[in-house]
Amino acid sequence: MPRPSIGPATLLRRSFAPTDHVAVVFLHRPTGRTWQRVLSAHALANAPQQRWLRAKNASRHDVFVSLATFTPGCQRRTKAHVVALRHVFLDIDHAGNQVLQRLRSEPRLPAPTYIIESSRGRFQVLWRVGGFTLSMLEALQRHLARHFGTDPAATDATRCFRLPGFLSHKYDPPCFVRVRAVADPYRVARPEEFPCPDAAMTDPAPVPSPRRPAPRPSLDLRTITQSHRDWAWARRRLEAGEHPEDLVGELSLIRVSKPQPRDYAERTVDRAWAVTQLGRGADALRLAGELAARRGYRADPTAYAQHIVSRAAELALMIRGRTSAIANEGDDETTNATATMTLDADPHEV
Secondary structure, three states: OOOOOHHHHHHHHOOOOOEEEEEEEEOOOOEEEEEEEEHHHHHHHOOOHHHHHHHHHOOEEEEEEEEEOOOOOOOOHHHHHHEOEEEEEEEEEEOHHHHHHHHOOOOOOOOEEEEEEEEEEEEEEEEEEEOHOOOHHHHHHHHHHHHHOOOOOOOOOOOEOOOOOEOOOOOOOOOOOOEEEEOOOOOOOOHHHHHOOOOHHHOOOOOOOOOOOOOOOOOOOOHHHHHHHHHHHHHHHHHHOHHHHHHHHHHHOOOOOOOOOHHHHHHHHHEEEEEEEHOOOOOOHHHHHHHHHOOOOOOOOHHHHHHHOOOOOOHHHHHHHHHHHHHHHHOOHHHHHHHHHHHOOOOOOO
């Protein structure tokens, strides 16, 4: 196994204050189950806890740590429990070396604190930061994701990153997660050192209170939600050839703060899978049968599968119709961008 340029204990001590508590999250690849604990970051760097992490990793658990810090003892990793925002983050899930080259040549950005290679050609980029409000940080991360073409679903403040020095069991054989590059680990970048994407960057509001209940979303491009982004993320990954169950496990980890993260992840990925397959000319009845077999542990897998595929068929028709109408209006840059958003955006509400 290659040795990392910087170990997990060192990274934890350098990235967080002695009083910080972080969420450590485990994803068991064989079952897709996730669980987490909120622990002292510096205690997690001690030898006994590092042995515990290695033991979990050896039993095919992927190891993640939150980018932000949370209230000690909290049970859920939600924005309401965020204490401090310690990092700006980008998740490069394709064309990794090209994106890194663009990022390094961008004069408006400070040098990243860490570049972590999560698998071949995929990277996680972290900047140590201070002085950000939650709205400022998320606005910046969305702006950077659009600018560099990185994962748009990886822009919320409660996100986790893969802890280097451990294996990623997402692939067979597993990949070793390592730090590829390190800038000054003690330098803390301020908001004014980053590009200002919009008015939210100057919002002085503190970490917001829990979210208000949202109305049922639609395909209106003005109301794109995090669920739309999750659905678009699943479609892109499925079209790239990844297995649905791998995405279910990963999304349930990302959205562990949901009341039922596994159920949310399955519905999101299953719908994206059905729309993708229907777009390739697959038969709806065959898809429903395949999905019912895959979700045989549900209370009524046949009804579940029929509902998912039926809704997917409606959405596929809506998306095709809307995209055709937009394309007929013209082919300028704005129209093309809107068409792309329409293809990727979809309500998640079953």
